[in-house]
Amino acid sequence: MHDLRRLLKYLRPHWGTFTLATLAMLLVGVLESAIGALIVPIFDQAFAQGGGERTPTLFGLQHIIPPSGLEAWKIISILLLAFTLIKGIAEYFSTYLMARIGQSAVLKLRQDLYSHLLSQSSSFFERHRTNYLVSRLVSSAGAIETAVTGTIRDMLRESFTLIAFLSASFYYSWRLTLGSLTIAPIIAVLTAKFGTKLRNLARESFEGNKELTDTAQEALSNQSIVKAYRAEARESARFTVVARRIVRANLRTASISGFAPPAIEMLGVVFVVFLLFFGQREIMSGRMNAAQFLTFLFFLFRSYDPMRKLSRLQNSMEQALGAAHHVWEVMDEHEEIPEKENAIELPPLKHAIELQNVSFDYANETRPILRNIDLKIAAGAMVALVGESGGGKSTLTKLFPRFHDPVSGTVLWDGIDLRDVKVSSLRRQIALVTQETVLFNDTVLHNIAYGRPEATQTEIEEAARIAFAHDFILELPRGYETIVGERGVFLSGGQRQRLAIARSLLVDAPLLILDEATSALDAESERFVQRAIANLVRNRTTIVIAHRLSTIRRADTILVMEGGRIIEMGTHTTLLARGGQYKKLYELQFADEEEEEEEKELSVVSDQ
Numbered sequence: 001m002h003d004l005r006r007l008l009k010y011l012r013p014h015w016g017t018f019t020l021a022t023l024a025m026l027l028v029g030v031l032e033s034a035i036g037a038l039i040v041p042i043f044d045q046a047f048a049q050g051g052g053e054r055t056p057t058l059f060g061l062q063h064i065i066p067p068s069g070l071e072a073w074k075i076i077s078i079l080l081l082a083f084t085l086i087k088g089i090a091e092y093f094s095t096y097l098m099a100r101i102g103q104s105a106v107l108k109l110r111q112d113l114y115s116h117l118l119s120q121s122s123s124f125f126e127r128h129r130t131n132y133l134v135s136r137l138v139s140s141a142g143a144i145e146t147a148v149t150g151t152i153r154d155m156l157r158e159s160f161t162l163i164a165f166l167s168a169s170f171y172y173s174w175r176l177t178l179g180s181l182t183i184a185p186i187i188a189v190l191t192a193k194f195g196t197k198l199r200n201l202a203r204e205s206f207e208g209n210k211e212l213t214d215t216a217q218e219a220l221s222n223q224s225i226v227k228a229y230r231a232e233a234r235e236s237a238r239f240t241v242v243a244r245r246i247v248r249a250n251l252r253t254a255s256i257s258g259f260a261p262p263a264i265e266m267l268g269v270v271f272v273v274f275l276l277f278f279g280q281r282e283i284m285s286g287r288m289n290a291a292q293f294l295t296f297l298f299f300l301f302r303s304y305d306p307m308r309k310l311s312r313l314q315n316s317m318e319q320a321l322g323a324a325h326h327v328w329e330v331m332d333e334h335e336e337i338p339e340k341e342n343a344i345e346l347p348p349l350k351h352a353i354e355l356q357n358v359s360f361d362y363a364n365e366t367r368p369i370l371r372n373i374d375l376k377i378a379a380g381a382m383v384a385l386v387g388e389s390g391g392g393k394s395t396l397t398k399l400f401p402r403f404h405d406p407v408s409g410t411v412l413w414d415g416i417d418l419r420d421v422k423v424s425s426l427r428r429q430i431a432l433v434t435q436e437t438v439l440f441n442d443t444v445l446h447n448i449a450y451g452r453p454e455a456t457q458t459e460i461e462e463a464a465r466i467a468f469a470h471d472f473i474l475e476l477p478r479g480y481e482t483i484v485g486e487r488g489v490f491l492s493g494g495q496r497q498r499l500a501i502a503r504s505l506l507v508d509a510p511l512l513i514l515d516e517a518t519s520a521l522d523a524e525s526e527r528f529v530q531r532a533i534a535n536l537v538r539n540r541t542t543i544v545i546a547h548r549l550s551t552i553r554r555a556d557t558i559l560v561m562e563g564g565r566i567i568e569m570g571t572h573t574t575l576l577a578r579g580g581q582y583k584k585l586y587e588l589q590f591a592d593e594e595e596e597e598e599e600k601e602l603s604v605v606s607d608q
Contacts (some may be wrong), residue, residue, distance in 0.1 A: 003325050004321060004324075006323050006324070006328055007147075010106075010108055010148075011101060011105055011148070012098075012104040013104075013502075014101045014104060017100060018098075020165070021093070021094045021098050021101065022096035022227060023094065023152070024090040024093045025156050025157040025448075026093055026160050026163065027086070027087070027090040028087055028094065028160065029160030029161040029470070030085040030160075031086055031090070031155070031162050032087065033168045033299070034083050035080065035084065035087070036078060036298055036299055037295070037438070038076060039081055039294065039295045039298055040291050040292070055219065065078070067330045072265070074181060080495075082565060084155055084480055087501050091157075092158065098148070098150075098153035100153065101367070102145055102149030102150075102406065103125070103145070105145075105150065106141055106144055106145035106148065106218045106590070109141055109327070110137060113136065113137055113141065113327060117137070119337075120334075121404060121405075121406055122398060123401040123404065123405065127361070132210055133330065135206075135209065135213055139323070139583050140208070140323040140324070140326045141323075142204065143319065143320050144293070144319065144323055144324050146316075146325065147321075147324075150316075151316045151317050152317075154313050158306035158310050159161060159306070162303055162306040164239075165302050165303040169299045169300050169303065169384075171294055172293075172299070173293075175352075176275055176278060176282065176300075177300075179275065179278065180271060180275060182197040185415060186267065187307065190263070191260070191310075191314055194256055194260040197255065197256055197593075198318045198319060200322075201253045201319075202318060202323065203325065203326075205246055205250060206322060208242060208245050208246035208249060209246060211242050212239070241260065242506050251446075253319070261309075264307065265304055265307075269304070272334070275300070276389055282496055283339040283369065285414045319337045337403075338404070338405075339422060339423050340419070343420060343421055343422045343483075344421050344422065345421070345422055346421040346422065346426050346429060348429065348510050349379045349413060349414060349429065349510045350379055350414055351379055351415075351477060352378050353376075353377045353379075353400070353411070353413055353414075353511070354377070354415075354542070355374060355375040355376075355399070355409065355410075355412075356411075356412065357373070357374055357375060357408065357409040358370060358372070358375075358408070358409035358410070359371050359406060359408045359409055360404060361408050366573045369395045370395055370396060370399075370406070371567075372409075372565070373396065373565070373566060375559070378413070378453070378541065379544075382554060382555045383542070383556065383557045383558075384544050384546040384551060384555035384558045384559070385544065385546065386545075386546055386561070387561035387581075388585075390397065391563065391564070392561050392563075392564040392565075393545045394515070394541070396561070397513045397545065400418075400430060400511065400543065401426065401432065402418055402419075402423055403431045405419065406493075413426075428509070429509050429511055430513060431503075431504035431505075431508075431512045431513070431540075432513050433497075433504050433513070435515035435545070437493075437496040439484050439486070439487055439496055440484075440490075441449070441483065441487075441489035442483065443478075443482060443484070444479070444480045444481070444482050445457075445460060446479075446482060447488075448469075448499060448502045448503050450490045450503055450505075452506050453506055460508060461508060463502045463503075464499075465530040466502070467499070467501040467505055467535065467536070468529075468532045469495070469498040469502050484496075484499070492531050494528055501533065502532075504536060505535070505536055509540075510541060511541045512537060512541065513543050514533070514545070515545045530550065534554075553572050554574055555571075555572070556571070558570060558572060560575070560580075560581050560582045560585065568582050570582075
């Protein structure tokens, strides 16, 4: 009921349309019974042969139809056609209006869920796989859409039809109708038990689909590694295990869904057999005539059709509520970066960014990631972060745009606590170039202008020129209108990085966070990227996770991080002279690179 109540909240803004749809469905139920009620005058005309006592019928139809003759048959035919036509129109409007409500409600649900996801902190996305979140956004929301558009509509329509048929049955024989309703509690209990099983199976199926998506996405996105290590058979086996689990859940669902309606129908028919004997006694006692009894049986038999449909719809509703439960699970997780009500606009950096006794750890981690960091970065300076993997370099850079907030301590921007400013104004001041270049499956133009969609063509091309990207862009099939493919798959690594640099240049933010990785590039691409980076960092405060000696040498300050602490700080020359951890890192990672650079310089001199 909790899941259903939350779902119904999305229908509240459409109560007017929902009321119209409900009235249309109510009219369908009434007209169903009116069409059935025409059986009585048809029997009168067929067996009374123009005379005899008129049998009472629903809605006083016996007063509209003449006692006998061709005129009576004409009116019966007209009424049958009119009732059927009006019922068809009402069905059309109820279907369209409920579809409109369902589409609007699920659109709002998807918008709320998507906005909720985008507002979460990095910790949220580090804890949940992307496929898991996308399946909630698409598959689960799609199941809810089906429930609102079709299942709720049909449940209301069949409920009204059932009520109309039972009311007609009461009209013709309240004794027999009350007797037939004694099986209603048995049917209700069976329906509830079937529904509970189906809901549990629906959750199992949704979990299986999530795991299946994860398995397929992981193998397909890494297909080159799968092929290189001849793991096709193993990956197929993994996929098959999960797929079979879904098949088992779906077959059990089909078994229950297929068994429940016939079982309930059979229970009802067995009871009707007993009613036939009681009906005979009613006729013999004079409380009913043959036309009334046959009409009663018509309505009673017809009432089992909506009962059977309601049982099936109950099963569908349980599966939809299982999907809704998964959506609410995600929406009930709140890891947003909080913003104060009186948050201020952050002015451009003038003096320094300062970290005061900053510590950070993830909620599911027992060890601290950052410990007691004290750091001051002057405006316009370049700070290089070096150290072994796991030292806390990436986590430290995530504190500046508030992807994470420190567990303790403060991050200050010209003396202003970042928690006191509007997040949007903070992130407007920061440009980001990550080690894994992120491009969208759109045009080159769209990707460069992503941070400034209002930028002119001239500004975009200028940023591309400074990033040494303009020339290769013009060589693409459609220039700036070329689609780069998923994650920029149609471009080389160096081209992707230069587009990312052009994107950062166009934003023209005062603070640049750069995870500079060029180790996977060929010599020519690396040369272009390094020149583009040199243009990017000019006149900006830059925090760079450095992978190249050339970048480290340009840094005003080098921070050596280990175990979440800053263990050394200084310039390249002073840190080498100190003979500490930086010198060890240099000898392990950078000495060969320096020798290569010296050999290149010597070869240039000898050529001259």
